[in-house]
Amino acid sequence: MHTLWFLLLAAVITVYVVLDGFDLGAGALFFLLGRGEEERGRISSAIGPVWDGNETWLVVGGGVLFLSFPRAYAGAFSGLYFGLMIVLWLLIGRGLAIEFRHQIDHPLWHQATDFVFAVASALLAIVLGVALGNVVRGVPIGANGYFHLPLFSILNWYALLVGLLALLVLSAQSASFLAVRAAGTLGERARKLARRLVPAQIIAGAIMVWPTYAVRHHMLTGFGDHPWTIILPAAGAIAILTEIVAQARGRWGRAFVANCAAITALLATAAAGVYPDILPARQGHPFSLTIDNAAAAAHSLDVAIVWFPIGMVLAACYFTYAYRTLFRSPPA
Amino acid sequence: MSSYVLVDRLQFAFTVTFHYMFPILTMGLGLFIAYLKTVSYVGRPHRRWLLRKTDEERDAHESAARFWAKIFAVTFAVGVVTGIPLEFEFGTNWAAFSNYAGGVIGQTLALEGTFSFLLESAFLGVFIYGASRVSPRSHWLSAVAVFIGSWLSGFFIVATDAWMQHPVGYAGTGKSVHLKSFWALMTNPWLIWQYPHNMGGAALTGAFVLAAMGAFYLLLGRHERFARLCVTVGVVGALIFAVLQIFPTGDQSGENVYHDQPATFASMEGVFQTQRGAPLVIIGNPNTQTRQLESVIALPKFLSFLTSHHFTSVVRGLDSFPTSLWPSSVPLVYYSYRIMVGLGTLLALLAVIATYLLWRRKLFRSRTVLWALMIAFPFTYIANIAGWVTAEVGRQPWVVYGLLRTSAAASPAQSVPAGIGIFTLLGFLGLYILIAILYVLLIVRIVARGPEDVPARPRSVPAAVGV
Ligand code: HDD
Numbered sequence: 001m002h003t004l005w006f007l008l009l010a011a012v013i014t015v016y017v018v019l020d021g022f023d024l025g026a027g028a029l030f031f032l033l034g035r036g037e038e039e040r041g042r043i044s045s046a047i048g049p050v051w052d053g054n055e056t057w058l059v060v061g062g063g064v065l066f067l068s069f070p071r072a073y074a075g076a077f078s079g080l081y082f083g084l085m086i087v088l089w090l091l092i093g094r095g096l097a098i099e100f101r102h103q104i105d106h107p108l109w110h111q112a113t114d115f116v117f118a119v120a121s122a123l124l125a126i127v128l129g130v131a132l133g134n135v136v137r138g139v140p141i142g143a144n145g146y147f148h149l150p151l152f153s154i155l156n157w158y159a160l161l162v163g164l165l166a167l168l169v170l171s172a173q174s175a176s177f178l179a180v181r182a183a184g185t186l187g188e189r190a191r192k193l194a195r196r197l198v199p200a201q202i203i204a205g206a207i208m209v210w211p212t213y214a215v216r217h218h219m220l221t222g223f224g225d226h227p228w229t230i231i232l233p234a235a236g237a238i239a240i241l242t243e244i245v246a247q248a249r250g251r252w253g254r255a256f257v258a259n260c261a262a263i264t265a266l267l268a269t270a271a272a273g274v275y276p277d278i279l280p281a282r283q284g285h286p287f288s289l290t291i292d293n294a295a296a297a298a299h300s301l302d303v304a305i306v307w308f309p310i311g312m313v314l315a316a317c318y319f320t321y322a323y324r325t326l327f328r329s330p331p332a
Numbered sequence: 333m334s335s336y337v338l339v340d341r342l343q344f345a346f347t348v349t350f351h352y353m354f355p356i357l358t359m360g361l362g363l364f365i366a367y368l369k370t371v372s373y374v375g376r377p378h379r380r381w382l383l384r385k386t387d388e389e390r391d392a393h394e395s396a397a398r399f400w401a402k403i404f405a406v407t408f409a410v411g412v413v414t415g416i417p418l419e420f421e422f423g424t425n426w427a428a429f430s431n432y433a434g435g436v437i438g439q440t441l442a443l444e445g446t447f448s449f450l451l452e453s454a455f456l457g458v459f460i461y462g463a464s465r466v467s468p469r470s471h472w473l474s475a476v477a478v479f480i481g482s483w484l485s486g487f488f489i490v491a492t493d494a495w496m497q498h499p500v501g502y503a504g505t506g507k508s509v510h511l512k513s514f515w516a517l518m519t520n521p522w523l524i525w526q527y528p529h530n531m532g533g534a535a536l537t538g539a540f541v542l543a544a545m546g547a548f549y550l551l552l553g554r555h556e557r558f559a560r561l562c563v564t565v566g567v568v569g570a571l572i573f574a575v576l577q578i579f580p581t582g583d584q585s586g587e588n589v590y591h592d593q594p595a596t597f598a599s600m601e602g603v604f605q606t607q608r609g610a611p612l613v614i615i616g617n618p619n620t621q622t623r624q625l626e627s628v629i630a631l632p633k634f635l636s637f638l639t640s641h642h643f644t645s646v647v648r649g650l651d652s653f654p655t656s657l658w659p660s661s662v663p664l665v666y667y668s669y670r671i672m673v674g675l676g677t678l679l680a681l682l683a684v685i686a687t688y689l690l691w692r693r694k695l696f697r698s699r700t701v702l703w704a705l706m707i708a709f710p711f712t713y714i715a716n717i718a719g720w721v722t723a724e725v726g727r728q729p730w731v732v733y734g735l736l737r738t739s740a741a742a743s744p745a746q747s748v749p750a751g752i753g754i755f756t757l758l759g760f761l762g763l764y765i766l767i768a769i770l771y772v773l774l775i776v777r778i779v780a781r782g783p784e785d786v787p788a789r790p791r792s793v794p795a796a797v798g799v
């Protein structure tokens with residue numbers, strides 16, 4: 001049961017990264033791709049109707065973590081207090097910048113909101129990576145299950161590297177989204193960038209192998225213990241190859257899907273490396289919060305496993321419906 | 333109480349109060365927008381009751397729905413971005429509480445995300461941006477879905493709060509509690525009245541905002557058709573919800589407090605001494621030093637009557653509880669409760685007068701009452717916030733009533749020292765002041781531009797050829 005909830009949690013987080021990835025990345029690439037007022041307006045209206053739905057998956061992820069592993073929720077959130085507060089402020093600024101942009105039709109106002117949007121999105125992409133980096137690396141959990149990481153320890157070298165990787169990956173995600181959704185020179189530019197970002201991702205991913213091994217042997221030795229987990233990075237490699245082929249053939253829809261798959265494989269690899277911990281302690285066991293010692297009581301999980309899949313099926317229905325309705329129109 | 337706990341409390345109180353100002357309006361407007369859209373889409377000349385509408389009337393409803401959707405969108409955006417911090421703050425600031433109660437309230441919070449936020453946010457995009465891209469039917473359905481989503485999210489969050497006020501359906505040790513009965517959690521007797529009372533408060537705000545906008549345009553002499561529709565819908569809505577707010581939902585909420593949180597009840601009513609045939613205090617200042625109510629005007633024996641329907645029943649006073657069980661601020665509970673009830677009564681009175689004039693067809697010409705309607709809506713916000721302050725401060729010294737004290741609920745000082753808490757509290761203050769200014773600015777612009785004429789679709793009579 002605990003493993004099942006670990007998988008569900010990982011799945012929700014993956015959905016979040018894949019979906020919000022393309023609008024976070026769109027922010028990070030905003031000034032690079034959008035030349036001039038008109039193009040920026042188009043990027044903004046491509047993500048305007050969907051960013052909120054995408055971000056809601058983060059809220060759901062938080063709720064599921066709270067539900068299934070309350071000790072990990074309490075420990076991680078209080079320990080990373082300062083970092084999380086900054087995440088919150090960035091999320092606030094970014095959300096309002098998108099929503100308020102089209103309220104006033106004036107170039108000066110657009111410059112202001114676009115600046116906030118771009119900076120906050122880029123920083124958020126990095127910060128998401130930093131969070132993942134800290135989980136992989138482990139945090140100094142004490143005997144009572146709590147810890148404290150001051151701001152500049154959250155931003156340690158390994159986490160920052162993962163942060164940069166995340167920025168790159170999410171940029172690639174949004175470039176391949178805009179490659180589908182944007183027409184004209186904007187679309188051309190997005191496609192060109194999407195093509196370039198693929199090899200960049202491969203190189204960056206390869207570079208990260210060594211530091212990851214350095215902070216957490218288990219990430220690599222885990223493949224020896226459970227050989228089948230090799231499937232995950234292998235799937236990632238296949239997804240990237242598919243993406244390259246699809247891009248070369250000009251099948252941008254397929255390339256976008258392949259990129260989503262690649263992100264999923266990357267996160268799954270990380271999750272498999274962390275499992276069965278949910279928040280590893282830097283000192284190792286017995287301080288780590290594992291799926292067993294952090295889990296909610298059995299009855300809570302039993303009840304939730306009944307309603308949660310129902311909710312997910314419903315959500316899949318309305319997201320499919322909403323995105324189809326919104327994306328039925330031709331690229332603009 | 334240690335200073336770091338105080339900082340956590342202040343930050344939570346500030347951020348949740350600020351957040352709540354926006355859902356009040358989205359939940360209230362959501363109801364009325366769904367109504368306007370339904371009339372516009374389903375109304376026909378041959379239908380009955382509220383749906384008996386000509387195409388011209390349906391056009392008015394459609395235009396009004398589109399106008400309110402603009403205000404809804406801006407409000408919703410602020411509601412979302414200020415809501416996300418709250419979801420995090422349970423973990424960041426109240427880690428011990430989350431650890432203790434996560435087995436129960438993790439359910440309601442995850443339910444809220446899964447069933448309501450996803451519904452709401454998926455359809456909001458369709459509703460706000462899709463007006464020209466989707467069919468009239470999809471547009472109507474998305475308005476209804478957004479309304480349902482927001483009222484469901486209200487349900488789950490109030491269920492969370494109701495459990496904290498009156499824990500049920502749990503089992504556990506002293507270290508943590510977990511869920512025993514999901515059904516009991518969802519049918520918490522406290523929730524049964526708190527939910528309708530709270531949603532009624534939001535609907536009342538929606539109604540008064542509608543009426544205020546209409547009254548404003550009528551007094552200015554602009555957008556006549558739109559203004560009359562808003563005033564009519566708003567005033568009738570205000571009457572319905574103002575009455576429901578007092579009876580039965582307010583009355584029953586009071587009964588719950590009387591039975592389950594007697595010390596809170598004594599603070600709300602300013603009863604220091606346990607007494608038979610307690611008076612209902614209209615005016616009076618509680619003095620916790622002398623344990624007296626001063627400068628009192630009261631209706632003799634009425635409090636006993638209201639709580640138990642007997643003039644001679646006993647009401648327990650604060651003297652029957654040790655001070656360690658008193659709410660942390662008795663005067664705050666007492667005055668906020670008085671403000672809620674006082675405003676509730678006045679607002680109900682105004683709604684009655686306005687409805688009477690509407691019925692006699694005099695309302696649109698009565699400038700005095702239009703003025704009153706125009707300036708009444710802020711007071712519904714005050715009543716809502718005052719109600720929450722009564723409930724939350726009245727629950728003290730407990731976070732989870734009878735189970736976990738607030739002083740033991742915060743994140744450990746080593747994780748979140750007071751200094752960092754003050755820093756982030758100031759950060760929220762600054763950011764939220766900026767947001768409030770922007771919000772008002774954008775709303776004023778929308779109001780200045782006014783509604784646009786949008787035809788309702790589909791037309792009930794096919795347009796004649798050649799027209
Ligand atoms: C426009 C808003 C509004 C109005 C006019 C009223 N209320 Fe209210 N009241 C609320 C908005 C509200 C609220 C904000 O919705 C509260 C706070 C907690 C909750 O669930 O509802 C609440 C809570 C609340 C409680 C519970 C307090 C606690 O839990 O400690 C009681 C006993 C009442 N109300 C009673 C009344 C009565 C007798 C009213 C008669 C006029 C009244 N309310 C008008």
Ligand code: HEM
Pocket residue numbers: 341342344345348349352426489490492493496660716717720721724725728730731738
């Ligand atoms: C329904 C969802 C809500 C939940 C789950 C909730 C939960 C909490 C929690 C955990 C605290 C901190 C612990 C404490 O001080 O007792 C708190 C305090 C507080 N909340 Fe709420 N709250 C909710 C809604 C609201 C709303 C809507 C308001 C105001 C409009 C509000 C006003 C306050 C205030 C003023 C305090 C501080 C009380 C004090 O410390 O004396 N709450 N609430």
Ligand code: HEM
Pocket residue numbers: 055056059348351352354355358359407408409410411412413414415416417418419449452453482483485486487489490530
């Ligand atoms: C501690 C208490 C609260 C928490 C943790 C909380 C959490 C949240 C979160 C995370 C969101 C954003 C959802 C999204 O991304 O779409 C949100 C929005 C919302 N919240 Fe709250 N909230 C609290 C109090 C309340 C209360 C008391 C109500 C009403 C009864 C309420 C009603 C809503 C509604 C209707 C929305 C949708 C956005 C909007 O309408 O503005 N919330 N809340």
